[in-house]
């Protein structure tokens with residue numbers, strides 16, 4: 001008789017934007033997968049022994065690492081902790097996965113690039129991070145590949161969600177409170193609705209079960225290109241905010257501790273073609289998120 005074997009999946013950092021979005025859709029996939037949702041209180045990824053024990057005791061087959069140190073500017077001063085979470089803990093996860101025959105899907109960032117390109121980055125382009133956060137994530141990728149060659153690394157960008165704090169929520173808040181707002185117009189990239197990335201991750205898990213695990217680096221953001229300024233205009237339009245004038249400014253006019261890439265559009269042909277994933281445009285996904293935010 002055919003026996004359905006559920007595969008156990010550990011989601012780390014599940015109280016964050018991406019982790020919460022995976023939680024939301026997990027129920028639809030419980031026939032194939034049993035999810036173990038954890039965050040730092042239940043499972044601190046810097047605790048190597050705890051990670052080893054958890055993976056072994058729960059017979060984990062896949063780890064989706066959504067845990068990270070994500071405070072980009074704060075990281076410039078909080079260097080040791082940033083590296084502990086974004087590099088050393090990722091190496092530990094990799095070692096624990098290898099020791100226990102598990103596979104990893106790890107999330108990385110467009111900040112591994114220096115942003116000097118003038119065409120979309122492909123996964124084979126040289127990395128050259130310009131911030132502590134970017135460096136820590138890039139070194140995390142390298143440490144993971146060494147500790148667990150059977151890993152998928154997804155570089156994403158400009159993540160937002162109905163959960164947590166993010167640019168979309170902040171611009172809605174400021175748009176309601178202020179008459180004018182200055183937003184950087186010379187940084188180009190693509191926003192990513194974390195719900196879309198969560199769907200892509202589930203699709204990769206399904207694919208891995210049905211076919212084979214395809215290790216490597218992959219890009220994922222929504223489709224299209226924008227700047228923070230144009231993104232803000234779209235946010236306000238979708239949210240029905242009409243009383244706030246948004247002024248375009250340059251990066252020099254808005255200094256931040258951490259250097260951001262000027263250009264970080266990601267080429268996504270590899271993830272689309274490998275896993276047969278359809279990627280929504282950023283305008284459509286923004287519309288969906290804001291509709292949901294306004295209904296809460």
Ligand SMILES: NC(=O)C1=CN([C@@H]2O[C@H](COP(=O)(O)OP(=O)(O)OC[C@H]3O[C@@H](n4cnc5c(N)ncnc54)[C@H](O)[C@@H]3O)[C@@H](O)[C@H]2O)C=CC1
Pocket residue numbers: 012013014015016017018019039040041043044045046065066067068069070085089107108109110137156157158159160164
């Ligand atoms: N937010 C963004 O704009 C972007 C994020 N990314 C990457 O995407 C991934 C997901 O990001 P978000 O969901 O936005 O992050 P988030 O900041 O919303 O969530 C991160 C989660 O990790 C948890 N965490 C931190 N330290 C931990 C530890 N030692 N043990 C266990 N959990 C710990 C936090 O409690 C939090 O719930 C991260 O790898 C991030 O670097 C990549 C590009 C852009």
